[in-house]
Amino acid sequence: MSSTDLSRHTPDTAAEPRRDSPDYIKAVPLRHPGEWASAVVIVALLVLFLIGAATNSAYDWHTYGQYLFDKRVSQAAMITLLLTALAMIFAVILGVLLAVMRLSRNRVLKSVSWAFLWFFRGTPVYVQLVFWGLLAVIYKQVDLGIPYYHQYAHIQTGTFFSAFWLAVIGLSLNEAAYMAEIVRAGISSVNEGQYEAAKALGMSWGQTMRQIVMPQAMRVIIPPTGNELISMLKTTSLVTAVPYSFELYSRTRDLSSETFNPIPMLLIACTWYLFFTSVLMVGQYYLERHFARGASRTLSARQLRTLADAQLESGSGGAR
Amino acid sequence: MSAATNTATEPVVRAVNVHKRFGALTVLRGIDLTVQPGQVTCLVGPSGSGKTTFLRCINHLEQVSAGRLYVDGTLVGYAERNGKLHELHPRDAAKQRRHIGMVFQHFNLFPHMTVLGNIVRAPMTVKKMPKDEAIEKARVLLRQVGLADKETAYPAQLSGGQQQRIAIARALAMDPKLMLFDEPTSALDPELVGEVLDVMRELAQGGMTMVVVTHEMGFAREVGDELVFMDEGVVVESGDPREVLANPQQQRTKAFLSKVL
Numbered sequence: 001m002s003s004t005d006l007s008r009h010t011p012d013t014a015a016e017p018r019r020d021s022p023d024y025i026k027a028v029p030l031r032h033p034g035e036w037a038s039a040v041v042i043v044a045l046l047v048l049f050l051i052g053a054a055t056n057s058a059y060d061w062h063t064y065g066q067y068l069f070d071k072r073v074s075q076a077a078m079i080t081l082l083l084t085a086l087a088m089i090f091a092v093i094l095g096v097l098l099a100v101m102r103l104s105r106n107r108v109l110k111s112v113s114w115a116f117l118w119f120f121r122g123t124p125v126y127v128q129l130v131f132w133g134l135l136a137v138i139y140k141q142v143d144l145g146i147p148y149y150h151q152y153a154h155i156q157t158g159t160f161f162s163a164f165w166l167a168v169i170g171l172s173l174n175e176a177a178y179m180a181e182i183v184r185a186g187i188s189s190v191n192e193g194q195y196e197a198a199k200a201l202g203m204s205w206g207q208t209m210r211q212i213v214m215p216q217a218m219r220v221i222i223p224p225t226g227n228e229l230i231s232m233l234k235t236t237s238l239v240t241a242v243p244y245s246f247e248l249y250s251r252t253r254d255l256s257s258e259t260f261n262p263i264p265m266l267l268i269a270c271t272w273y274l275f276f277t278s279v280l281m282v283g284q285y286y287l288e289r290h291f292a293r294g295a296s297r298t299l300s301a302r303q304l305r306t307l308a309d310a311q312l313e314s315g316s317g318g319a320r
Numbered sequence: 321m322s323a324a325t326n327t328a329t330e331p332v333v334r335a336v337n338v339h340k341r342f343g344a345l346t347v348l349r350g351i352d353l354t355v356q357p358g359q360v361t362c363l364v365g366p367s368g369s370g371k372t373t374f375l376r377c378i379n380h381l382e383q384v385s386a387g388r389l390y391v392d393g394t395l396v397g398y399a400e401r402n403g404k405l406h407e408l409h410p411r412d413a414a415k416q417r418r419h420i421g422m423v424f425q426h427f428n429l430f431p432h433m434t435v436l437g438n439i440v441r442a443p444m445t446v447k448k449m450p451k452d453e454a455i456e457k458a459r460v461l462l463r464q465v466g467l468a469d470k471e472t473a474y475p476a477q478l479s480g481g482q483q484q485r486i487a488i489a490r491a492l493a494m495d496p497k498l499m500l501f502d503e504p505t506s507a508l509d510p511e512l513v514g515e516v517l518d519v520m521r522e523l524a525q526g527g528m529t530m531v532v533v534t535h536e537m538g539f540a541r542e543v544g545d546e547l548v549f550m551d552e553g554v555v556v557e558s559g560d561p562r563e564v565l566a567n568p569q570q571q572r573t574k575a576f577l578s579k580v581l
Contacts, residue, residue: 197428200379201442201494202418205410211445215432293432293474 064264067255068271076251077272083167083236083247088229090172095179102184113180120177125170129241132170135161164246167239175232182224186217218291226284230277237269248272330393331356332498332529333378339386340373340553347373349553350387355498355546360530362540362561365550366576371533374550375500378531379420380413391420392497418446421491425503427483429475435462435486436471439493446494454493461489465519481512485519492523499523501532537581541565549573 053059067073101113120128136158145151161169190213198208237249245254252269256262299307333355340348347370355361363371376382377389380397389396396416398405408416430438439461440454449457462468465485475483484504491499501520505513517539524530524543534540540547540561547561549570557570565581568574 191428193424193426193428194430196381197422197424197430198442199381199414200417200420200422200424201490202414202446203442204414207445211441212430216430219432291432299477 058261058263059267060259060261060264063259063261064267067252067259067265068268070255072251072255073248073268073272076246076248077276079246079251080233080236080248080272081276083164083171083239084229084233086168087171087175087236088232090168091175091179091228091232092225094172094176095183098176098180099183099187102180103187117177117180120174125174125235126238126241128174129167129170129238132166133163133242135166163242163244167236167242167244170242171232171235171239175228175235178228179225182221182228183217186219186221187213189220190216215291219288222287222291223284226280226287229284230280233276233280234273329357331390332359332392333361333531334390334393335374335377335387336389337387338374338377338384338389340370340377340382341385347553348377348385351550351553351555353548353555353558355529355531357529358527359545360524360528360532360543361546361548362544363531363533363548363550364535364537364540364576365556368552369550370553371550372502375502375531375533378498378500379417379422380408381422391416414446418494419497421494421496421499423484423487423491423499423501423504425506427475427480427487427507429483429487429490431475433474434471435467435473435475435478438475438486439490442490443493458489458493461492462486464492464522465489466515479512480508481515484508484516488516488519488523497529499528499530501530501534503533503535505534505536535580537565537577549576551576 054061098113098116101109102117104110139157142155142157142160143151144153144155194212194216195208198212203212236247239247240250245251249269252265253262256265259265331354333353335351335353338348338351338353339346351370351374353361353374363375365371373382377384378391378396383397394416397408397413399408399412400406430441433441436455436458439458440449440451443449443454443457444451459468459471462471465488467482467485467489470478470482470486475486478486488499488504504520505516508516513536517536520530520532520539521543532539532544544561546558547564548558549556549564549568549572551572557564557568557573564573565577568577
């Protein structure tokens, strides 16, 4: 088949695009009275609730205002952020490792990964955190060296691992199990043809994973990971089980012994958590947009404008 | 066929009694085939005849089960030492593939990269080519396939024919000695087939050695130096495409051609 076979055959009337611009339709929009009525009811209920909340003395807004930016509270909020960040970083690293193990051909690696997931997803994170708190009771010291032969170093678990690090370990191991499944789903979502194309170009396994597979897997991995991050921020409130009590929830709870009213302190904790999760949601929006590159045929507003300009320049209003 | 008669040159592809088994299923049952430099070999045959599997053996996407396959005189996929075959380290297999370009039925462009990104990726990663040089080369290739204005587009924004032409440019960016085409036009709308075949024809005229699995008998007749008809894992008949198409000798060839021509 040569290019001459592709001769364009169009009726003469359609050959030149019509110059007169058409009357674009301006129809009277359909009314939706039911939607309006329900909206009015809901807004009314909301206003009533807000008035109630503002006037109810149990909320104690004065104390709320007094302690919202209390240094102890804001420090605890920073510790919550630190816990979240550290636990999540370790969880992602371990999760990727577990996912790759799960997808490998080696049966031992596969089984170990499976068993890890089975245990850490199958038990409550609160219980796991209590266990980590008891680490020093179970293993008094850790010896580094050749087992039963020669030890180079002895680590006293009770002093080496502070409650903070036990909390980080507990949170990240639990989270790694979930991250492993998310990463595995992401890697599995990449078409086999992508590996073959990269292979055929002479790329190594590592290059293929880093440059071809993982960037595409990210589109599947990022949204649930964002959810996990937001979830982790809130799960840090459970580290009181270790026990570790310098993060946001434990700190505000302890402070209520000073205010004699736990309710404003709970509201303060909620405010800080909401602030952080809101920031994270905005960040997630931009991340998702970044990794969605090339995923859709839909043209961006900028691309559409460029095409429209090109259309105007060529002088034909009727091209596709 | 003039190149094939010149025995002094080392053939680009030499297959000797190649077998391929997938578990209990034998797909190739002894393929002998030679492709000389600059020659265009078209593999045709019914689906399931093993032509795609054979093509994939040439760049070691599939491992040969028996027989020997040489590209440029080098054994593919194995290293022969003291009469024993050793599996090749993935690193060395990757080195062999660098010199063999491949174009797939479903294009397999990298969807997260622009057209330009698709083309410069392998030269930059595998050959460590400087970015400027890679981009310059990519632009030359884009002009060659007639898509110079598409370098910032993403694959999903292109038609099938355009995507396949980009895929050809991507393979050419590695300066291959041999190009493998696996049904390059089978996934295309009929009106887009021509533009891809045009690029392939120009490539053949430029002296590229090509092995093409195809159903386009017109292309095989016009561009091919040799036509190989395969069925049930063996080469049934091969020769000058015009001869084979006009005057098939084997019953199975006749039966197949009567259905597709």
